[in-house]
Amino acid sequence: MKDVFEVLEQLYKKVLLGATLEGDNQDYVLCLSPASADQDGATDPSSEDSDNPGPQGKRQPRPVDLPPTPAAPVGWRSSARETNLFQLTVIQVMVTRTLSVETEFHAKEKYREIIKILLQASDFDSKLTWMFQSSDKLLSHMAAKGLALLLYFRLKEKITLSNAWIAFCQKNLSGYSENDKVVYCLYTLTVVIKEIFKDTCSQKTEILKRFLTPFDAVLEVFYNSLFSQYFETVQDTSKIVNSLIYFLELLELLIASRIHLDLHFTCQRIFFLKPSCVLDVITWPVHAFVKRKCIIFIKKCLLWKAGEDLCRGSVAASRPPDQHLGVDMLALADAVLQAVDLGLLKTLCVPGKPSCFGGGEVPPGCEGLPGPDHVILRAVSLLIIKSLEVKFQNCASAKEMKVDLQRFMSELLAFLKPHLEPSVQPQHPCEWLSRVFIEQDDDMLEAAKASLGIYLKLTRGYEAAESVTQELWNRHTHENGYNPHCVFLFFLKNIGFDSTVLLDFLISSETCFLEYFVRYLKLLIKDWDTFFTICKDFDVTDSNDSTNICGFISSLGQDRSSHQTGLSLLAALGGGRSARSCVSWAAGASSEPQSQVVMSPEARATPQAGRRPSSQASQSLVDYDTSDDSEVESTDPCLANSKQTSLHHEAKQGIQDTVGTSRGEKELSLEPQSRPVPDETNTPFPVAGDVAPNNVVYEVGLSHRTVKCFEELQGAISRLQKKNLFPYNPTALLKLLKQIEAICTKSMNAL
Template sequence: MKISLLQQMYKDVLAGIPLAKESHHYTSFLNLCIEQSPERDESCNRMHLSSVNSGISSHQNPGISDAVVPIADDASNNFANTNSSLCPREVMLLQLTLIKMMVAKVQSQETEFSTRQKYCDIFVLLVKETQIDSKLICLLSSSDQLLSHMASKSLASLVYFQLKEENTLNVTWLTFSLKILSEFPTNTQVAECLWTLTAIIRDTLKDKDLPKAGVLKKLLAPLDAVLEGFYNSILCHHFDSLHYTSPYSEAANNLISFIDLLEALLVSRVELELPLRCQRVLFLKVSYVLNVISSSVHYLFKKLFIMLLKKCVLYKSREDSVSGSPFLQKPYLYEDMLALSNGVLQGVNLTWLNQIPLSEKASYFGGSEPHPEDNTHGGVDQTLLRALSLVVLKALEFKFLNSTTEAEVKGEFQSSMSQLLTFWRGHLTSSSCSHPVVHNCEWLSLIFIEQDDDMWEAAKALLLIYLKSDRLRHDAVDGISLEEAETWNFFTHANGYNPHCVFLFFLKNIAFDSTVLLDFLISSETCFLEYLVRYLKLLREDWHHFVNICNHFDTKHDIFQAISSDKSPHQGKQNCMTDVSLQNTCCEPGPQVLSLASSRNYLAFTTEQGDNEVAESNQSNSLLCTDSTFLPGSLQSLVNYDSSEDSESESVGEECLANTEQMPLSYEAKIREAVSSCRDDKQNTLKSEVLPLKQKGSNTSSVLASAVSSDNIIPLRVMLYKSTACLEELQIAISRLQRRNLFPYNPSALLKLLSHVEKISKNMNPQ
């Protein structure tokens, strides 16, 4: 065989030129020339490449076979200008590249039917006459990493081709996979097998025209039992071994490959009506993963597993939105999420979080080490801190929402939240916090403020827990006494999940900028719409509690000393607190208190605060992060909330987020322009009833300051006015965009809720 003919075939396939000669002619070009040692035929661990061109020079440097020669599509011109022969390794790399390219051409709709048929005939001959699949399997164990990688990609393409075009599973590959996986840990070379299986699953999921359910079941069903056994084997290793302290060892390579496979299996389960055991094992046996995370494995493995757990806890909402079916109609998913939640919470209550060291190294472009001249020191790994926190909060949400009595989970919730709050305090004490945290409800904003999609998932989880527990509390007794109400309020603040407090701290952190809220609403990257709808419904029913909390932001007394009264009668009751430190944290004073002791102090506060808000407002868009866990689709409609009661069986997300799409950039630009014009004249648009002290042409802070007399100091409702003004500005902006047909979905129900809150605010604050 002449190398020039193989190079010409490469150019023809790359350009899409039909192959004129018969299929056998081209099959001989792609036949891998591998000679196996007789004593190692089974494992193919020893092999050498036979000469594929008699014209190869005898003085060819033998060391060239160890060089990495990348084969890429843009290298065809180099082949055309090459007169010398290639070494056997380079020829084989070219053959493997051709196999991968031809499979891709077969899958492409742009390839002519006759050309696709020709390629299919060549593949059939390759499998039947040259046993190309067996040769590719032998190459998987090659010490040449490039050859092994290219063989894995080519084998995956070939198996996928047979599944799609012939509706058959390659028996040779299946036998090899079953043997390798079942022999672990005796046979440790499993990474290549895992790569191939992962690539086949991903290729199947990417194909829009393929009946994925049938193909995945045909692929995974024969491997189901052995994959579960492999899960047990690889995760029950002694990870204190030196093999796992470096990400470059063979054991580390196996573990990373398995994590990739678990992620592919997680994504694939949405396609099957009844997932296989191998797709559920991560949920059902999550304790194995928790043990690995808390072991002495390399930090990379901890991070990969934690990010995988984050995808698992966010998987429920993703699957519901994709399939459109109610969660309760999927008993297998209910069982899986319950097992995952129980496992995570059990680990948390056993101080699992305290066993996870978060790296203090900052990430730098091109590496993880700082430049020698760089004096900056990175804090904790914020990405991992948020992921761990979200895993715990979503586990608590699922456990709480699937409980029938408050007592059933109250103790576990209190214990888990105590562990989480301690975890937050321990890792953010030395970070760049601008002030000491004196109230537990502020932690949510501090932890998640830089990642909006995670923040609203966490806020929604705590809101749903609050709504469910409040409902169970009212169902348990006919009437709630004042003392019980005070105990309940104190408990929600002590555990950092009072919804009004959480929302107000967030508004404070964004300088009450309504455009930030609008950005979240028009973005398809967060669940903010679902959160806001649920919170506004709560606000409508619980306005007095909201006002009470706003007043405590403004009071001259210790901030949140007690939400129900200045002196809580329950501070001495240990059943309201998880530990002494939590009680002290919730009750100690801090620098956030608005001091109204003198007019001079108050004027200084308002002036400085106004300057800070302008600076924060100019940077509000920087809060919007691009990393997302799920892109829901185009919002079509909202439920009519006036005709529906607040109940946990109501699924706002399904109604609102079922068909959301990402808007074109040009459309978002129009929205930004309209919002900008809205912001310019919003001072003239807001009604005076919302801000009784506001005057035309005056800024809120200066008016409030001028209204204060040095002889008559009153606790002005600064927080109440600012928060309600922010919501009203949001309402005005949405209405204006709706009139211009620029809002991406029908916001009528959302506007109705905002309008209702506005009316309550005006009735409470008449002129």
């Protein structure tokens, strides 16, 4: 007969193409039945001698239901490992083809029959379980992945899960003591849940419910057992670290299933019930990458974004919050703040060397720029600011909130100060946010939104108390680094007051900018006088800092082409991210005065603003409230993100045609981008400097530049709305911008 390897090769080619198999099912089953490997990669003792002991000293039963593998030439026995790997590969491809909607019906039915016969063998799962405990890492990985796919196949076909495998997992997870078998259990559980998330069927909830039911209680036991280990007394720390890494990934998937699926298991809440267990890992003497993983995991849970990387593009929009969400989020926020109160920031080491994949050190000669781990800095900062927001939403005492805010913000600012380079250390307390998050848009906007939420909550508390003057209140917000106007102005500086960047954020589903922007605009309408005062203070400071660079500005005015190229690069990189290497209006490494700007014809051109909503405006996907209550929003960020994603690519091409390339396209081209020439009779905002001649520098304050940016944004949105290219109905957003227009006009007339 033919060599088994040759038969497998022919079978593999047919299955890979999705072709219908013509042979007998039993022959294929005999060919695919793997001989298990012992710990050294040898063939399974059960296939040779029933008296040979297994890895735990127990005698292995001889296969009963599955016929022995057919005889093969002597040369094949020397490549038993390769044959086992090939068998596992063919099984995985066959399962994948069976589950794929693209596979032809008759071919799929043939594959399904073969797999079902294979699963009927009483020792098939035992063989795979044996193989994924092999010391051969490749064989172990392939066996574990194959077993996971077959488990998922059982769930899809409503075949009862293997009792032997369930018992194996329950035993090892419930009696954890540096058990190396735990990793295999956690890995298979994780892979199966990932496959469930990837599926496009409507029965995800039912499938996952059947899968998690046998493990709900045992996962809670394992959680308590794993985090109760005394790391210093563990002999082999690699085992507990591996278990921790795999378990954190599994926990994230369980929490993601709580977000996206209608499930209610205890294992989905175990982290929120005892969050201090994971927080304690940060103080363990482990590698920096382990601490980083824990911190990022906690951050995702606090932001309710668990699983966004593991399940991207495969999950539906978030469901309405469950009844325990408020309690769980408050418990997590309290645990984070309590850890900070106990000195977490004082003991947290932020390594100065960048870590490479796996936690090792970068080879000599390949080091990048020295500096701290900014991933940890951002995550810790966001943890604290978000925890404060969550706590304050459940706190009624303005005095208590003030004390907590001062204590924790002072600790955070003190923690950040030594890790920021002297050249970029913030001169203003509120600048910390833009400095720390300058390379991560989504985290920056989450932090800005949380900071704004804290401000709004405290404002209501002080307004009710009526015991604090406006001057003292403003000083308090500045000293603790959470004044919303300062935060927004630093954000605008970092993007060079580029309205196209704001437009990109508004149509993107990757950040919470829409929700943050709407809430801030409502505040700005009520608090315009304070905003105007802060802008004037900024102008004075920037004017004092600009005495020695007038010649540099003049040279910029003489070369508009290179200036525009620099601004295009600035917009592409998100503003101040490359402040040292390109021209930037942002404060910091570049010292161009904030009160001056070169007014070129392109810069002076303002987009035509649409005055009437389109008669064919797109259906509203985001219906945010436009009432005066800035705290209570009807914007659902999860709903907005999911629906914006579906229209984002459709709108992108039209947006490029209307307002020039998006930020993503600018990264590919540094050519100067010109803007459409407006109808100057239809300019909605009066802005100083619009009539400036070529190459002349005029004084333009921050308030005017902000309003100018809003003007361009309003015009771009209106044009896109008229062409039905905006991914949701922006009528309410335009209404807010028009209100600011009216306030600005009134303010200018008063002057």
